[in-house]
Amino acid sequence: MLVATLLLTFAYGELMLGLQRPLPMSEPLVYRLKPGSSLRQVAKELSAQGVLDYPTAMIWWAKARWEHKANKIKAGEYAITSTMNAEQLLNLFIVGKGLQHSVVLVEGWNFRRMMQVIQAHPKLKHTLADAQPQTVMTALGWPGEHPEGRFFPDTYQFESQTQDVDILQRAYDKMQQELKAAWIIKADNIPLKNKEEALILASIIEKETGAAEERPQIAGVFSRRLQKGMKLQTDPTVIYGLGESFDGNLRKADLQRDTPYNTYTRRGLPPTPIAMPGRAALRAAVNPAAGDSLYFVARGEGRHYFSATLREHECAVITYQLKDKAPKLFQRRCRNHRHCPVCQG
DSSP states (O other): OHHHHHHHHHHHHHHHHHTTSBOOOSSOEEEEEOTTOOHHHHHHHHHHTTSSOHHHHHHHHHHHHHTTOGGGOOOEEEEEOTTOBHHHHHHHHHHTOOOEEEEEOOTTOOHHHHHHHHHHOTTEEOOOSOOOHHHHHHHTTOTTOOOTTOSOOSEEEEETTEEHHHHHHHHHHHHHHHHHHHHHTOOTTOSOOSHHHHHHHHHHHHHHOSOGGGHHHHHHHHHHHHHHTOOOOOHHHHHHHHGGGOOSOOOHHHHHSOOTTOTTTSOSOOSSOOSOOOHHHHHHHHSOOOSOOOEEEEEETTEEEEESSHHHHHHHHIIIIITTTOHHHHHHHTTOOTTOTTTTO
């Protein structure tokens, strides 16, 4: 009897000691703990996959149940390595520190592009029947609201099988926070009535330049044009208004074709944002740079030339946009104005 007791005690000790030994794994494993799984089911699955030997798996489950830990495990996707032991594995499941995945929403994307990326992400749980604007906004609790520009561009971390709506809600809430923070620090006498107009202008600024240092200057141009009642005449709004019919080549006819977003044919801001603006664009919209420039033109390498007069702007367009395409026009018109900074080099 004594011998049997000693043997049982020894066996129990060995089993308990097994919980402290490194897991018998040759390679790391990604294990998905499904919602509603019991620890007994998990123990059997881990045993079948060679993560725990059968005796250790059963003592692991029994000990967790005795200590009232078995019902505390959390669903998720977990990285299991041979450096862990069974005790650490249980704690991992209880803490719920699962693998993190990410989806990146990029500054300047429109709603359609954003939804394509979210719908294609393999680790998200897709719950939306489609990606139509009103389907999405209704799911978020904002039926009737236009979705463009409402989602903040950022990197969003999440666990496997997080619902797509959860990511969209986080991005929506983040944009509301960033817009509110920008509006609080707005400059005096800006030509914007409310946060909605700030969001619209920020989206245009975002599409006009990728150079952070130019955003306040571009905001300054648009703000002065709005104050003077001038048309904004910005290509990105025209392109947005053309929608999927835009083939990548903006023509003169497109600039003359009237849509609610054509700022060559209509004064003021377009009716909605045209893209997702980032923090820098939001803050530039409400804190435009001082100055007298009313025009700008791309001069290469993502930079722009800013002009205060139409004559200077026309010279800049010829120099930076038409020199190679229309050399005779360049020779006839350029370098002829004594007071033009462009002509004087």
